[in-house]
Amino acid sequence: MLFSGKALSVQMLDNGIAELTFDLQGESVNKFNRQTVSEFSQALDAIEAADGIKGVLLTSGKSVFIVGADITEFGGAFSAGPEGIADLMNKNNENMNRLEDLSVPTVVAINGYALGGGFEVCLASDYRVMGDQAKVGLPEVKLGLIPGWGGTVRLPRVVGVDVAAEWIAAGKEQRPDAALTAHAVDAVVPTDKLKDAALKLLGRAIDGELDYKARREVKKSPIPLNDTEAMMAFFTTKAFVGAQAGKNYPSPVAAVTSIEQGYKVGREEALKIEQEQFIECAQTDTAESLVNLFLNDQKIGKVAKGWEKKADKKIERAAVLGAGIMGGGIAYQSAYKGTPIKMKDIDQKGIDLGLKEASKLLTKLVDRGRMTPAKMGETLNRIEPTLSYDGFDNVDVVVEAVVEKLKVKHSVLSEVEGKVSDDTVIASNTSTISIDKLAEALKRPENFLGMHFFNPVHKMPLVEVIRGEKTSDNAIARVVAFANKMGKKPIVVRDCPGFLVNRVLFPYFAGFSMLVRDGADFQEIDKVMERWGWPMGPAYLMDVVGIDTGVHAEEVMAEGFPDRMGKSFKAASDVMYEAERYGQKNGKGFYNYEEDKKGKPKKVATDEAYELLKPHVAEPQEFEKDVIIERMMIPMATEMARCLEEGIVDSPAEADMALIYGIGFPPFRGGIFTWLDKIGMAEFVKMADKYAELGELYKPTERMREMAEKGETYYGDK
Numbered sequence: 001m002l003f004s005g006k007a008l009s010v011q012m013l014d015n016g017i018a019e020l021t022f023d024l025q026g027e028s029v030n031k032f033n034r035q036t037v038s039e040f041s042q043a044l045d046a047i048e049a050a051d052g053i054k055g056v057l058l059t060s061g062k063s064v065f066i067v068g069a070d071i072t073e074f075g076g077a078f079s080a081g082p083e084g085i086a087d088l089m090n091k092n093n094e095n096m097n098r099l100e101d102l103s104v105p106t107v108v109a110i111n112g113y114a115l116g117g118g119f120e121v122c123l124a125s126d127y128r129v130m131g132d133q134a135k136v137g138l139p140e141v142k143l144g145l146i147p148g149w150g151g152t153v154r155l156p157r158v159v160g161v162d163v164a165a166e167w168i169a170a171g172k173e174q175r176p177d178a179a180l181t182a183h184a185v186d187a188v189v190p191t192d193k194l195k196d197a198a199l200k201l202l203g204r205a206i207d208g209e210l211d212y213k214a215r216r217e218v219k220k221s222p223i224p225l226n227d228t229e230a231m232m233a234f235f236t237t238k239a240f241v242g243a244q245a246g247k248n249y250p251s252p253v254a255a256v257t258s259i260e261q262g263y264k265v266g267r268e269e270a271l272k273i274e275q276e277q278f279i280e281c282a283q284t285d286t287a288e289s290l291v292n293l294f295l296n297d298q299k300i301g302k303v304a305k306g307w308e309k310k311a312d313k314k315i316e317r318a319a320v321l322g323a324g325i326m327g328g329g330i331a332y333q334s335a336y337k338g339t340p341i342k343m344k345d346i347d348q349k350g351i352d353l354g355l356k357e358a359s360k361l362l363t364k365l366v367d368r369g370r371m372t373p374a375k376m377g378e379t380l381n382r383i384e385p386t387l388s389y390d391g392f393d394n395v396d397v398v399v400e401a402v403v404e405k406l407k408v409k410h411s412v413l414s415e416v417e418g419k420v421s422d423d424t425v426i427a428s429n430t431s432t433i434s435i436d437k438l439a440e441a442l443k444r445p446e447n448f449l450g451m452h453f454f455n456p457v458h459k460m461p462l463v464e465v466i467r468g469e470k471t472s473d474n475a476i477a478r479v480v481a482f483a484n485k486m487g488k489k490p491i492v493v494r495d496c497p498g499f500l501v502n503r504v505l506f507p508y509f510a511g512f513s514m515l516v517r518d519g520a521d522f523q524e525i526d527k528v529m530e531r532w533g534w535p536m537g538p539a540y541l542m543d544v545v546g547i548d549t550g551v552h553a554e555e556v557m558a559e560g561f562p563d564r565m566g567k568s569f570k571a572a573s574d575v576m577y578e579a580e581r582y583g584q585k586n587g588k589g590f591y592n593y594e595e596d597k598k599g600k601p602k603k604v605a606t607d608e609a610y611e612l613l614k615p616h617v618a619e620p621q622e623f624e625k626d627v628i629i630e631r632m633m634i635p636m637a638t639e640m641a642r643c644l645e646e647g648i649v650d651s652p653a654e655a656d657m658a659l660i661y662g663i664g665f666p667p668f669r670g671g672i673f674t675w676l677d678k679i680g681m682a683e684f685v686k687m688a689d690k691y692a693e694l695g696e697l698y699k700p701t702e703r704m705r706e707m708a709e710k711g712e713t714y715y716g717d718k
C-alpha cells in the first residue's frame, strides 16, 4: 500500500500501475471534504515520490464516484470572506494540477455519479471511462455558484466552449450517451467491465499507443478560437443564459464569463479567473440561500428517512379511492415509481380519465426517449382500475381522493375501513377538511391521517403528511415511507385548517385582496411578485388553483381563524366567483385563457375582470413596489411564525422547504424563515407595524417581538 487514509488509498497493481481509490470511511458517498482534499494531496506526494509507477488508475470504492464538494463546509468558509473562500478552493486546485502534471498517464473509471468536484477530478485526468449507469455533470449553479476546481477551464478545452457553457449554465447531470457524444468521456462500458476497460486504456497510454501528453497540452493551453468565433459563441450564449436564469440567479452568466475570460490564456491564469468569479458568486445572497436550501433539503430527507425506518412494514401494495385529477395522478406516480396500486372509482368514466392521464404522461416519456415502450406497459400494468373493493384486504396503504365533501368522505372512509385489514393505513388527500373531523367516521383513527399532494402530482414534490390527534407514529411512518418511495418530499405537520401550506398561502391571498380593495391593479401585483421571484403572481395563481376552490378554502380558513382571516369586505375572488369566472378551468378568471399552439392555456389580459371589480374597490391608485411586496409577504410570514410556535411544523427548515416544494416560494430566497433572518427580526417588526391598521395578519407575534428585542434568528448559528 503506497498510501492509506480515511478517505482514499493508493495501492500498487501489476505492471507498475497505481490505483488511487476514493472511499470515504463512515459515509455512504465520496465527497471532497477537507479530509479528502488533504489526503488526496498526501496520496499525490506518495505517487510522485514512488519509483517505478507507470500509470495511475482512479477508482471509487463506493457505488458513486464522487458526488462533489462537502457543502456543509461552505457556510463557514464563505462567511470568512474572499480569503476564506480561496483557502477552501486552493488546496484542491493544486491537487487537480498535480494530477494533471504527473509524469505518467492517468485514467479514471467513473462508476457512478461524478458531479462537481467529482467530475472536475475526472477532467484533470487524461482519459475517462464511464460505466453505463454513471452520470457526470457540474451542478454548481444550482447552489448559486460556478465550478471552482477547474471545471470552467478544463471542460471547454475538452468538449468545446458551446457544450461546456451549456452544461455548466444548466447544471444538469449528463447520461453516458450524452457524455460520449460530447467527447467528455472516451468510452462507455457496462459497469462490471469498467475497471478492465480502464486498465486496458491505461496500458495503451503507457505503451505509447495513445499520446496522453498531447491531450494535456490542449487542457493547459488557450482555446484556439478566433475573435469572431469567440464573439459569436459568448455573446449569444450569455444573452441566452442570462435570459433563462433571470437576474436573481447570476451564477450561470458568471460561469460563461469565466469561460469567456479564460479561453485566451493558459491553465494557471484561467484558473485564477475562475476563482475570481467563484468568489463573487459565493458572496451573493443567492448562493447563501441556495446552499442553505440544499442543507435543508438534506435535513428533511433525513427526517423522512428516520420516519421510514420506524414503519412496521414496507409499502408493497397501495390503493387510491377516486380516479379524478388527484387520484389519477397519485396512481400514476405510485406505478411509475414501482408500487402496484388499485385505483377505485364509482364511475367508469372517472377510471377511463385517470388511465388516460397516466398513459398520456408515460407516452411523453417514451416520445422523449426516457422510457421504453415495454417499461411503459409495465408501469401501466401496475395500475389496477376497479369499481369494487376486491383485494383491498391486501393493501398496505389506501389514499382517499374522492370529492371534497365531508359527508361523502365520511361514508367512503368508513366503508373502506371495513374492507381493509386491521393494520392498513388510510390517508386522506383532503385539502381543507380537518383530519380529526374525518377521523370521527373511523373505528381505528390511529391508522388514519392526511396525505396532501399538490397538483399536478407528478410535478409537485411536496406531500404534507398530516398527523391527527389520534394518528399513531406507525401510520405516519408508513405514509412517509410511501411518499419517499413515490419520489416525493414528505413533511410531517399537525392538523389545523389549511394544514401548513394553505394556512400560510391564504393570508398571502388575503394580502392580495386588501391591496385590490384599496385600489391596486392586480396585474401590477402579479408583475411585482413575479419579479420578486414567485413563479406566478397571486391573481394568476388563484386562476390556476381555481377561483371556486380558492373561495371555498377561504371560507374554511375564515371559519378556523375568524380573528385573522374572517372577511369584512367582498374580496376580488368573491367577485370573480359570483360572475362564474372560475379561472383557468373555465377559461376566465382574473385573466381570460386561450389555447396556445400546443393546446395549453395562455393567459390574456381582459377588461372584463376590471369592470366587475370596479364597484367593489377604491379608485385605482399606484402602490410602490416595496409596499406591494410588504403587504403581500407580511401576512404569510406572521402566519408561518404562528405555525412554528404552535408546533404545526417542527422546524424552520421544514417550513422553508414546504413552501419551496409546495408552492414554488422563490428558491433563491431560501424560504420564508431564511428571508426573515436575512431582513432581521427587528427590521421586520418595524416593517409590519407600519401596516398594523390592516388587521391581525399584519401583527407580529409576541415571540417575534421578543426575537427582535434579543436579536435572535430562526436558524440561530445553523
Ligand SMILES: NC(=O)c1ccc[n+]([C@@H]2O[C@H](COP(=O)([O-])OP(=O)(O)OC[C@H]3O[C@@H](n4cnc5c(N)ncnc54)[C@H](O)[C@@H]3O)[C@@H](O)[C@H]2O)c1
Residues within 6 Å of the ligand: 321, 322, 323, 324, 325, 326, 327, 344, 345, 346, 347, 350, 351, 400, 401, 402, 403, 404, 405, 408, 412, 429, 430, 431, 432, 452, 453, 454, 455
Ligand atoms: N385538484 C386539486 O388541485 C387538489 C389538490 C390537492 C388536494 N385535492 C383534494 O383531492 C381530492 C380529489 O380532488 P380532485 O380534484 O381529484 O377531484 P375530482 O373531482 O377530479 O375527482 C374525484 C373523483 O372521485 C370519484 N368519486 C366520488 N365518490 C367516490 C366514491 N364514493 N368512491 C370512489 N370514487 C369516488 C369521482 O367519480 C371522481 O372521479 C379532494 O379531496 C380535493 O380537495 C385536490
